[in-house]
Amino acid sequence: MDASGINERTLSGLRRWNVGLSLLHGLQVVAVLVLASDLAITVTSQFPTGPPGTPAVAPEPLFDVRVGLAIAVFLALAALDHLLTATILRGRYEADLRAGLNRFRWMEYSVSSTIMVLLIAFYNGITGIAAVVGIIGANVAMILFGWVQELMNPPGRTRTTMLPFWFGCVAGAAPWVAILVNAFGADTVPGFVYGIIVSLFV
Numbered sequence: 378m379d380a381s382g383i384n385e386r387t388l389s390g391l392r393r394w395n396v397g398l399s400l401l402h403g404l405q406v407v408a409v410l411v412l413a414s415d416l417a418i419t420v421t422s423q424f425p426t427g428p429p430g431t432p433a434v435a436p437e438p439l440f441d442v443r444v445g446l447a448i449a450v451f452l453a454l455a456a457l458d459h460l461l462t463a464t465i466l467r468g469r470y471e472a473d474l475r476a477g478l479n480r481f482r483w484m485e486y487s488v489s490s491t492i493m494v495l496l497i498a499f500y501n502g503i504t505g506i507a508a509v510v511g512i513i514g515a516n517v518a519m520i521l522f523g524w525v526q527e528l529m530n531p532p533g534r535t536r537t538t539m540l541p542f543w544f545g546c547v548a549g550a551a552p553w554v555a556i557l558v559n560a561f562g563a564d565t566v567p568g569f570v571y572g573i574i575v576s577l578f579v
Contacts, residue, residue, distance in 0.1 A: 380477040380532045388471050395463035402456035406449050413445020418499040422506050451492045458485040477532045483524035491516045501559040512552040519549030
């Protein structure tokens with residue numbers, strides 16, 4: 378059984394949207410690369426130097442993340458997703474849609490949304506490599522639970538389960554708890570950072 382609302386007409390219209398959005402995101406990539414500054418945020422390490430209880434050493438720089446380049450990669454991933462699903466992966470994409478799936482969306486989101494969450498974490502002072510790895514793992518898990526949610530609820534099912542969705546919510550909440558702790562615990566945080574956080578929940 379095909380998913381509700383999926384037919385040749387809607388698939389044809391969706392292809393046009395995918396082509397258009399790939400072009401739009403491609404233009405955004407170019408604009409960001411042209412207009413972006415050299416602003417970079419340093420990811421740091423703080424490795425133990427003794428037994429448990431030893432005072433922590435000062436964080437040391439590991440590598441820099443250029444903010445403009447990271448945003449360009451985020452947009453480029455969206456452009457690539459739309460382009461591939463409108464062209465060489467169109468057959469697989471449309472077959473998935475008929476089956477109530479959109480695996481390419483989840484693949485792209487698992488990377489692109491993680492980039493955005495990391496940038497927001499960076500702006501709130503979360504730059505330690507251990508925290509960065511944890512945020513990546515939690516956010517990717519959240520997105521992949523969305524994929525599992527679709528797999529477990531195919532068209533024609535007699536029962537719907539929301540278990541993967543709720544598991545994803547638990548995994549996805551962890552980075553935001555860390556971000557909010559830093560945002561509201563800091564003495565001084567730029568106003569636009571609060572704006573970013575609030576806008577995501579409106």
